[in-house]
Amino acid sequence: MITVYGEGRGFRVIWLLEEMGLAYRLRPVNLLDGVENDTEFLAINPAGFIPAIQDGEVTMVESIAIMEYLMARHGPTPLAPDPHDASFPAYQQFLHLGEAGLAASIYFVVGARNFAPKSEAKNWSAGQALSVFESRLTLVTRQLARTPYLAGEVFTAADISVTYALELAQKGAGVTLGEAEQSYMARMQAREGYMRAMDACPSRKAWLAKTPTQ
Known part of the structure; x- marks a missing residue:
């Protein structure tokens, strides 16, 4: 196992x-x-x-x-499109953007706002990290205006990657997400697989139930 x-x-x-x-x-x-x-x-x-x-x-x-x-x-699994499928480039991009472009940058904002001394909560580095997150988020917003999922018409692991990052930003750093991202997250959170995973992660479930950081 x-x-x-x-x-x-x-x-x-x-x-x-x-x-x-x-x-x-x-x-x-x-x-x-x-x-x-x-x-x-x-x-x-x-x-x-x-x-x-x-x-x-x-x-x-x-x-x-x-x-x-x-x-x-x-696998194989439809969560990872075939490399020759038309959806594969977008899948690869957003699978990695979810960490490298989004979660990795907002992580430092979360740390500054929740664990640093108050005088450091909005320091220059935290501001720079937030700016990186916001610039990469524009790619998500643009894609969601085109397709219901980040790789196209079907749910893939790229959606798992990015949804985690958006939740981290919203709940951990108090980032206000746009209507497109909020609607997208609601659809992702309604998936049975997501709900089962949440039930398996009691600490995360409790954390997400808290009021977002301001």
């Missing part, structure tokens, strides 16, 4: 596993309490970040890489 270590970005992996119908177990990792005493987890990922997975003899970290691995190893 596949073991997923940690919620957070691990939610992407769990949602994917739910959509694919693959068996897994979630092993919680509490980053806020520190991982220095979690020797079992540090043996899996000595860098101490989540998510990580174990799949038989395979150990991997990085949420997007894990998703690509799972779809390739346990």
Whole structure:
């Protein structure tokens, strides 16, 4: 059975596993309490970040890489279009944009606004990171004006990637999303796979229920 270590970005992996119908177990990792005493987890990922997975003899970290691995190893799945399909370029772009362009930048805004001293909550670096997020978000907005999903007419793993980033921005950094993004998120959150993943991640579910950061 596949073991997923940690919620957070691990939610992407769990949602994917739910959509694919693959068996897994979630092993919680509490980053806020520190991982220095979690020797079992540090043996899996000595860098101490989540998510990580174990799949038989395979150990991997990085949420997007894990998703690509799972779809390739346990597929085929419509969540990953064929490379020759017309939707493949958009799929690849938004699968990676969800982390590299969106979540990776807004992560630092979340940190500044929730954990830094008040004097640093809106520092220059946080502002720069927010600017990067906002510029990349325009690509999402433009695509949603064309198609219902980020790769085109069907739901793919790219939607899992980007939805996570939009939720992080909205709930963790108080970013106000436009009508297109809000409607899109509502449709994603109504998916049975998403709801099952949320039920499997009690810490994330509780966090998302809180009032957004202002």
